Amino acid sequence: MTYSQPGVPAARKLGAEEFDFGVVHDRSQFGSAKWANQWDEFSPRVEGEGLVSLWTADMDFRAPEPVIARLREAVNHGIYGYTKRDPRHYEIVKSWFERRHNWGVDQATLLPAPAIMPSVAAILRTFTQPRDGVIVQAPVYSPYFQVVRDNNRTLLINRLRLVEGGYELDLNDFERLAANGARAFLLCNPHNPAGKAWTREELESLDSLCERYGILVISDDIHCDIRLNDRPHVVFSSIGEGAAAKSFICTAPTKTFNLAGVPSATLSIADSKRREELFRVMQASFMVNANFFGRIALEVAYTSGDQWLDHLTRYIRDNVNLVLSRAAESLPGISPMRPDASFLVWLDAREVDAKVGGVHRFFVERAGVNLYDGRVYGPGGEGFIRLNVGCPRSVLEEALARMASALSSL
Ligand SMILES: Cc1ncc(COP(=O)(O)O)c(C=O)c1O
CATH class of the missing domain: 3.40.640.10 (Type I PLP-dependent aspartate aminotransferase-like (Major domain))
Incomplete structure (x- = not known):
């Protein structure tokens, strides 16, 4: 069913450039909480130079082009x-x-x-x-x-x-x-x-x-x-x-x-x-x-947004697969849980957490990667970290490489 209500453009076929999830955008100029590594002025900031921010749950992708076009109008x-x-x-x-x-x-x-x-x-x-x-x-x-x-x-x-x-x-x-x-x-x-x-x-x-x-x-x-x-x-x-x-x-x-x-x-x-x-x-x-x-x-x-979402889903699935394969190859002590839905991957890092006395801080300080500390998620979250894969593959690759390098020094 399509709608042609004034103000809601009818669904149309989108071009390949509209699904380019690999483009890296600088989000700092519009006050991104994720890339400021701080929720708001009332919450603590995660300090670190050049952090790769894969914590809070928004994505680093542009919205579907028809949404942008209508909002622009x-x-x-x-x-x-x-x-x-x-x-x-x-x-x-x-x-x-x-x-x-x-x-x-x-x-x-x-x-x-x-x-x-x-x-x-x-x-x-x-x-x-x-x-x-x-x-x-x-x-x-x-x-x-x-x-x-x-x-x-x-x-x-x-x-x-x-x-x-x-x-x-x-x-x-x-x-x-x-x-x-x-x-x-x-x-x-x-x-x-x-x-x-x-x-x-x-x-x-x-x-x-x-x-x-x-x-x-x-x-x-x-x-x-x-x-x-x-x-x-x-x-x-x-x-x-x-x-x-x-x-x-x-x-x-x-x-x-x-x-x-x-x-x-x-x-x-x-x-x-x-x-x-x-x-x-x-x-x-x-x-x-x-x-x-x-x-x-x-x-x-x-x-x-259907077509965009189908492309996004494939991209996220590939990002999840990348996390799983990299974890098996080069992240000793880290076991990702394969999600059924969402752009979030929950990593069991209890072994590393025990060894380094806090895995979230370890990755911030030693890898320059800010993930969500599992302790925030309450009982059962201790020693886990949440990785947001709603980002360009190159950013995810960089984060995983940094994490692998930090773990190799242990
Ligand atoms: C499970 C869940 N519920 C709700 C929210 C936030 O929803 P809203 O911003 O609409 O209040 C989030 C955001 O991360 C979420 O993960």
Whole structure:
């Protein structure tokens, strides 16, 4: 299905130059947090000369050309006033998920949102009470800890089990937490940092426990679009009516198309009462007005970004393969976990970590490479590091060579 809504260019075939992910761009002039090696003025900076920055989760690629072209037109127009999502906006979102993930989401269930984490916070504040338990599965994206704690809820950590170099659910522990005051479960699907795509069976097991103990499920699907193998993305609410009734599905095009700085997100909430209640709360927090550029970027990306995403996925897959082969050849003590989805590779570096007393610092100081310290991801992350492969191959090659050289001196 193509759209020719004014403002959303119809999908067109792109030229090869529009998929040149190998070009190295200098991002420093626009205040890139990743390349400044610091999140914001309130967080510590990672110090080092000429660091290769492969930590926080944005990519070093230009967005799809149709998105850039439309944003350029909007910039040139020069009037950045209030903007409105019309019904086509939601048709575009629906069509994307139908095409890419075979998820026939009912358009009536969709709500607009500024981004994922503010939505998670609003859902927790609306449907749980202070001190209620919220389950998260560690190691995991660290703002999950923050959103639970800073909203005065009780963090219940369900450790994933590390089995033969991959993660598995610990359902016994999940049930123990479920029976001990949990009111909500924050699911990361696919899971960041390991890029694990949860299977239908795994989601069904979680759903049956949540059903038994009356637990709401907030599913963060932000990393769902970059599929690195033939494991499909299974949307939690698609596994059955019970799952749909208890869940909040949070989606965004921001990781997929490298649009984190022009955010826009969409929630799907099948339960109409909860949907209306959340919408009221979001309105009361003035969270529902569209961001001028974010709305445009979402619509054009979801309409015209398929081809770009297919090329990107192949590029990322090759980058992941490069990490795996280099690790086997020249990174002793480092074992990467092959991701099913996303542009993130989780490296088990516990052996090196123990030897050098902190593997993150070791690679910053001895290799000039800044990766994400696994400790940030909570219990189970100690001794791991996360490598962001959303970068040109030459940058990744340089980082891997530097890491190999640092390890060879041990
Ligand atoms: C799992 C996960 N959820 C949410 C986010 C951030 O989403 P947003 O910027 O829309 O709040 C990230 C960014 O890295 C992420 O990895």
